[in-house]
Amino acid sequence: MSGHQARLDAIKAVIDYKPISAPLNFAETPTGELFGANVFSTTVMKQRLPKSVYKSLMKTIDEGAPLDLSVADVVASAIKDWAIEKGATHYAHVFYPLTGRTAEKHDSFLSPSDNGGAIAEFSGAQLIQGEPDGSSFPTGGIRATFEARGYTAWDVTSPAYILENPNGTTLCIPTAFVSWSGEALDKKTPLLRSMKVLNVQARRVLKLFGADDGGMVSATAGPEQEYFLIDRNFYYARPDLMTAGRTLFGAASAKGQQFEDHYFGAIPERVLACMLEVERELFKLGVPVKTRHNEVAPAQYEIAPLYESANVATDHQQLLMLMLDRVAQKYGLACLTHEKPFAGVNGSGKHVN
CATH class of the missing domain: 3.10.20.70 (Glutamine synthetase, N-terminal domain)
Structure with a gap:
């Protein structure tokens, strides 16, 4: 099959997509209980x-x-x-x-x-x-x-x-x-060791100022996660995406970083349904996700948690990426968390608050 025909078939499959996941009901189980x-x-x-x-x-x-x-x-x-x-x-x-x-x-x-x-x-x-x-x-x-x-x-x-x-x-x-x-x-061991050193040295400085109350000094973090959601039919048509999580070849986008109309725009219904289920699973795991919105690039989105202990925040960040991957598949989507999956358009970062 030619690349052109594969793309046409992928587009047809996207058009013919039918939801397979049962609708969620947050009224029956409010997020506070979850x-x-x-x-x-x-x-x-x-x-x-x-x-x-x-x-x-x-x-x-x-x-x-x-x-x-x-x-x-x-x-x-x-x-x-x-x-x-x-x-x-x-x-x-x-x-x-x-x-x-x-x-x-x-x-x-x-x-x-x-x-x-x-x-x-x-x-x-x-x-x-x-x-x-x-x-x-x-x-x-x-x-x-x-x-x-x-x-x-x-x-x-x-x-x-x-x-x-x-x-x-x-x-x-x-x-x-x-x-x-x-x-x-x-990745965790260096983080735990650095947090221990931070506590020791910060308390040493606090003692010099007479402000050490005996408690630990800890770091907090709230890593925002940007990601792309693309239809799995397009994903499977691109061996580079499947293997490397990013495109290695292809034509340039019609626009570069000028997609102002997409930034904070209305979230597509299928994507929003996926987001809602991701958030539901994360709530059950105690991940304090707070914000969701469209990002600048087409098919790019962001989810942001509240800040918490840096160590717990990094664990929750891994859970967040895991849930994005798992739930996206239920909606016929592939989640790309690579920092630069497409050349010429905005990449995905982890902004730490």
């Missing part, structure tokens, strides 16, 4: 943990105090019970290798019992640390490929959450990913 429904938040912790364990855990979260393994066992049991009530069968240590997206290894809660059956187990040790194979992840050249061992370590400052699938749910635990010798193999 928000954080799938998050093991401080509110859920307070309800499910003994008072002493809750106070100890909050001291670790708020002040960076060491976490006792006995406390971790109690927390793990509470998280497991909560997750199973939500339909979870597996848990996953979620980490952020140098690929730019999330990685996860799923393990079942079930363990064989002596009588030939199985019981659901989840210990503090399993919560705190995992050991995925690290040989096939990029390392930035800091180690040889055969040094395969990698460790995931629970990031207690970022809440665990439930990720839904039509056939079940998974308990997701945000973690840092390091080598056996302690080198960072991910």
